[in-house]
Amino acid sequence: MNHHVKLFYSRRLSTLSNVQVSQTNKLSINEIREKRLSIFDKELKRQQALITRLEKIEVSFKGLNNESTTLIMNKGVSTPFNCAQHINELLTKQSVVAEINGEVWDMHRPIPSDCTLKLLHMKAEDPQQASLVNKTFWRSCSFLLGAVIENSFEDDVPAVLHSFPPANVRSGSFVHDVYLNLESWVPTQNDLRKIAATFQKFIRNNMIFQRLDIDSTLALKMFEDNVFKAEQIPHIATKSNSGQSVTVYRVGDHIDISRGPMIASTSLVGRCSIASVHKLESGIYRFQGVALPSDIYINHFAFGILESRARKQNPARIPELSAKT
Template identity: 50%
Template sequence: MKRHLTHLSRNILQNKCSNTFSLSRYLSTQEAIERRHHLFSLEKKRQLENVGRIEKIEVNYKGVPKDCTLIMNRDISTPHDCAKHLSEWHAESSALALIDGAVNWDMHRPLTENCTLEFQTYNSAEPQQVNKAFWRSCSFLLGAVATRAFKDKVEVKLHSFPGPDIRSGSFIYDVALSLPSWQPTPQELHTLTAEYVSFCRRGDPIERLEVSEELALEMFVENEYKVKQIPSIAKANGKVTLYRVEKHVDISKGPLINHAAQVGRVAVTAVHRLEGPLGSLQLYRVQGVALPAGVILNHFAFRVLAERAKKLNPARSPLGPWEEARQPVAARA
């Protein structure tokens, strides 16, 4: 299943195609990844250059070892930059930032005004928002793993993942594959798990970027499922929130956790085939379970969680947006 990565053809970047079909014919899964990564980098650079004259803001930090005031750069400095002024522990262990005691903020999202700042870890007294961000991030990372785990001849298109529901017992990503009747073996699930672990151990930061609807459509032009979703996402303010880890770029409202290494023990537990029309590809629900790094759980207890995570997650199926997910055609117990 392990994919041999390819390099993006320069011709793809240099030539502008007139429509989705003409471009999607030429982009492989890995070329699409490289193209989105490139456009994300260009847009991030453009937004930083447009900040103009640097203005200072006061960030009043509350927490250990003591409260203090940091002078940072408006629209440039992030909570992660603030954490680095305090200690390496703050920078590595913080999952989310809490702004003005009310707003959950990504660690790599620039601060826009004077504020109070607190850091939330996995040991926070009220971990609900951190847990949701962790679960959402696990789905996001599962999408990254799915795009790199298959051989080149397998077409892979990410569809979507639902909001985090810890009570469901598993995080998921719905993925369209050119495999009409895939029933993964235990060894293939183990391979997916190993890919997930390897990906997270690199510890890449999870970056956030808001882009226009037009740019989002260009970035996902080869993926007809994302193209259909983007207009409704951008309906509120014309913006689409993207996240990047390593070279993988995807859509999520967030917030997501600080970096991939905060995912500790993990298992990809099941792949369920979903019924319904989806063009030439088949939709699969990929499921997993994970613990934050540093959380200790004995082998027996984690195995219980993994067994539970094999059952079809009842989140709404994208094939029937207002229905519960249908029973799988084929799934491993």
Template identity: 75%
Template sequence: MAGTRFQLLSVFSRQFSSLNNVSTVQPKLRIDDIRRRRLTIFDKEYKRQQALIPRLEKIEVNYEGLDNEAITLVMNKGVSTPYNCAQHINEQLLKRSVVAEINGELWDMHRPISSDCTLKLLHMKQEDQHQATQVNKAFWRSCSFLLGAVVESSFQDEISVCLHSFPPANVRSGSFVYDVQLNLEDWVPTQNDFRQIAASFQKFVRQDHVFQRLDVDSSVALSMFEDNAFKSEQIPHIATKSSTGRTITVYRVGDHIDISRGPMIASSSLVGRCSIAAIHKLSPKFYRFQGVALPSEIHINHFAFGILESRARKLLDIAVWSSNGEEE
């Protein structure tokens, strides 16, 4: 929401030598205005879809927990979510659940359930290797999404910021990534820049924003992102790969909206210690922001986290995504 917006990065003001000789172009709209317009479209579409639910129908959700725990819940079709189910089970399960499995399919915690199903709730310390990999990917993907939110809102209005895309979640890479176009030819960020971006990231995730998913028609998505040439190019291509050939999945976190197939973690508060490890210049005006983070329930000492930071500074061997956005 607009009220949760933070303004921290004086580092990008004109006082810094890295920007003294930069020729900037005033963007057509301020980021605040762009976000408000996207939120208006998102809220309107969400309300339209909710109005299509004629009446509440009941469904059975069979929860499968540890030690053969089995609970049958009667929930509301198209309204109740895995998060709502967890609320009916116990508070500890609610707090540590990262994503869900619905009939074996990975599912967002705040995504409505559409039919009778079997439900599993997954956390960051899954013993099953496949489930652990899927949870880690959701965590890494969500961190990339959050990084885009922070970067987009970090620069002053005279510096235009255009989010391009983030690559598929790859835990082995050591870092999560977002590629961004800035109208800065030769920006060389300082250590203070890194610290302040990390502080902004940390402040944002601690505000406990939920990841709200919405599947929309590609025409709605194009309207949302008409100010972003990269997203406008990616949307038709992504839509063709959906089951309908026209659907785009968008997520809202706070006042930020972006494209991703998901799934995402339940809340930003599940992200713990984090750092902005590197900002690589890919080409004129194109920069790759790389970060590293730990889940909130995992704690390591300063030395060990420093090793992770060092690993995360390496430029990932991936191309700038020209047509697909985030894709797997």
């Protein structure tokens, strides 16, 4: 590794100047992201163009204290967030995820037909709803962690996102498993703080989670630069209703695969810490973090307990690694 590269790495993550990396001629992460965004935007416009005329649907909103409101919305266009806009501003800020006819539903996902709507927030009193919201929050944090990790390494050390396990709040940490072309890397506390600072900066942009269901062939084109996603996509598609579609989400310039649902926007994420990184097998590193919703506050000592728990290696299944970069 030449001296210039060492200095660049030291400004990013200090420990990277002490590890072995191999040089590659692959596209930069910025070029990869631009290509994925182009495919996403083109497909979104194509799907939107399929709606040639607006049809009205009835949305029966069920709120607190059995309040009920019927809204006339646009089929395949209006979203739960749009419904919240018609009710009151507080709902647009607090609602994390929706329920459409009892099915958990993204706030910015179009509603396809007449339905009953509930809007869930982070302080849900019903235990089942609280569990749904917590899992959605944890899953979204794993997604965001992947976005941040990709930007925490220079192109000479490509961070290839593998996957993140199902949300499990009881595990103590949200997780993203990433392939790094590093023989051995043990990040310092300063490295972890830098990643956490990048995470905080990213979420402050108040970006929404956009969901898009795409054909598996298009998904393969979108993720052709990621050998792990290319391997996973055919299997993921077989589990879809059509047997050939894949769900992707976009936040800002980052796109990844997930069945979802996700939270409405990054503004719902508050205090965050990247607690640890554990090396697993075959170059896979498990990044672990802990975060609080933006409207929940605890003191420094209590958050320290959560951080301590999140440092222990998350027990989620270690991903199988058959594809090679």
